Amino acid sequence: MSSSRFEGRETELNFRHADRWVSKGSAHVRGQVYYDGKLLSQSEFAARVDAIDSSAALQTFLAESNGFFVLVTTVADRVLIAADHVRSWPLFYGLGDQEVYISDDAQWVHERTGEPALDPIAGTEYLHTGFVSADRTLSPTVSQIQAGEVVEVDLSEATDPVTSSRYWKFELGNGNRQPSLKELDEYAVSATERLIEYADGRPILLGLSNGYDSRMIALLLYRLGYENVITYTHDLTAGYAKDEIDAAKSIADDLGFEHVTVNVDHANFREFYQSDAWDEFHEAVGYLGSLPDIGEIVMLRKLLSENEIDENAIQIRGHYLYPASARIPEYITKRNTISRDEFVQDIWEGHYNRWDTHSKEIFSSDPEEIKELRNNIHERIPVDIYQNSETEPNTKALNGYIAWLWQERVPKLLSIDYELDFTGLDKWWPLLDKEYSEFWTEVDYNLVLSGDLHKSYIEWLDTEIRGEDIDPITEFGGGGTGSYYQLKSVYEKAPPKLRKRIRRLYFRVSGYLYDDSYEEDPRYGLLSPETFDQYSLHRLNSKRSNWVALHIALLSSDGFIGFNETTEIDATVPER
Known part of the structure; x- marks a missing residue:
């Protein structure tokens, strides 16, 4: 923890994940950036930020950089907080009477800004979405940094010291480019080369499915000669069926990569909930801004415990910004x-x-x-x-x-952020690469939204490397039926008033309703079947429970979150 005082306000910093931060002068950085074609070390990154003399100069530097980072620095009597283009890690800030508090731990800021009652409207949004939108959190006195944002706190200003601006936005609809597969390949290769340089020989852990996105990363890593790759597939309900696991293993075998299947069951989640890890996880990762991903962490902990994987491994996901x-x-x-x-x-x-x-x-x-x-x-x-x-x-x-x-x-x-700190893993996500994302802003939006260019490129890449065509069912991510997608198309074209009815039919036809959701989803194993049945977790139909609501209900019943007035979250928790 560090602090500095100017006329007006004192700045107090606290980094719970201090081992991931590097400081130089008044600058504190987490993550790394590419600048002018070079990957800066954390120390070089911190030194460059420390030399910046204005908010405008910082925004120019960040706009010209690529990478995954978050930072805090002081320029004269102003504190600047900034995140990369996808907000890889959240930072939280709040004001006291004469202080500004900044931390990667929202609860720490909440406690130092008076620990007020949590916001019930934010709580309702949290239950509906799993997060609190914009810069808000469950705490009315705690804000969170946003993607591509620089927050400026004027320490000499008493009444309204906080301003913010975006140095980067992801926008579609303005481009008319219709690039060739070769042009797209150049950007995809460059993004993967940056991943490889960052990995520097360390093991890359790639969650691999039979779909397009993770397959694209695996193919490019193979093509560029990176051999230290471990692919994995899990069998959570939100994950993959047996035929998809077999297909992912076949891809890995063809590329010469080790493949691991992680079988996660109810007992793994029960053990996690009943151990000290449950409290330790939420205290370390936080929950005031968005709901942390327990499913991913229980799965990764089992993966790491059952396999000899270097503690410096990098976890990779196939998430991207452009089509959505x-x-x-x-x-x-x-x-x-x-x-x-x-x-x-x-x-x-x-x-x-x-x-x-x-x-x-x-x-x-x-x-x-x-x-x-x-x-x-x-x-x-x-x-x-x-x-x-x-x-x-x-x-x-x-x-x-x-x-x-x-x-x-x-x-x-x-994106999972501080969850990975809980496992010790690092991360770098090539399809969220800033330069690669910017390429898609120049493309005709019809090509982007249809996904045709994206799919055609990966099909071409797979044929070039493996000599095989992609199974058409994976065009939809491997999870839907013909009826499912016909209904989805009807739903999207329907007037708002008809969508509620269509949506219920949509879920019914697509197989999203189970006679016993507890048995279908091992994450519900946090509780015994008898205790689980006491919770009200209905989503779109009374036959399907809701994992997000269960997690929030447990945070409420275990005392992590609470409100001074009745909220909808109270309805999820059994009466005592």
Whole structure:
């Protein structure tokens, strides 16, 4: 922990994960960057940040850099906090009477800013999404850094010292480029070369499925001659069926990579919950900004315990920014304008779907809370949209959808951050590479949303290296049926008022309803079957329970989170 005082406010820093940080002068950095084509060491990165003399200069440096990082530095009487383009690790900040508190531990900031009651509206959003949107958290006095953002705290300003700006945004709809597969290949190879340079011979742990994205990374690593690769596939409900595990192993065998299957069962989660690791995990990783990924960590802990894997290994995922087409309504490409109501409804249906607000069988949200959440959706998106008009051109609405995915879903749901610290693993995610992501902003958005270019490239790559065509079923990620996708298409084209009914049919046809969800999902093994049945976790249908709601319910019943007034979260917890 360090502190510095200026006229007006004192800055107090606390890094719970201090071994991952490097400091130089007033600069503190985590992660590494490529600048001017060179991978800077953490020490070089910290020294360069320490030499920066203004917020504008920092933003220019970061805009010209590539990598995964978070940083804090002081310039004159201003503290600057910044994150990379996808917010690989969150930092939290809050103000006291005469202090500014900054930490990678939100609870530490919460305690030092008066430890106020948690925000019930933020709690309702947390239950519906698994995170709190924009720079907010469950605590009304704690803020979180956002993707591509620089936060500036003026230590000499008494009343309103915090300002922020974005040095980078992910936007589609403005490009008209129709690149060849060779052009795309150049960007994909460059991103993989940066991963290889960062890995520097260390083992790369790649979660491999029979789909496109992780396959692309495996193929490129093989093509570029990186041999120290361990692929793995797990059998969680949210993971892969046996035929997909066999297909992933076949890919790994063809490329000469070691492949490991991780079999996770109810007992693994029960052991985790009943051990000291449950409390230690939540205290180390945090939960005030977004819900940590227990499933991934239990799986990785088992992977590491059952296999001899170097402690310096790098975990790789196949997440990316550009298509996200499953979350973009299909009709947007066929309409000239999109109304505000349609836009909000699409975001709500696509992302606020962890809890069924209108179920007659369970506690229902206060309509005013839901109204406030819905009204604020477009205001929390970092693009100028629906400010002075009830309609927007389709390309502008598209950028609103994409901004939500980039700002909220990728950093807070898809990316795991301090969870990996709990396992000791490092990370570097090549398909989230900034230069690779920027390539897609120049491409005709119809090509991006359809995924045709992305799929064609990986099919070509697989044929070139393995001499095989990709099974067409993996075009949809290996999980859907023909009826599923026909209904999905109908749903996306339907008016908002019809979507509720179509959505229930959508889940029923696609096989998302189980007679016994407890048996289907080993994550529910945190509890015994008898205890599990006491929790109200309904999502879209009373026959399907909700893992996110269960995790939040346990945080509530175990005393991690609590509110001074009744919230919808209370409905998930059994009466005492």
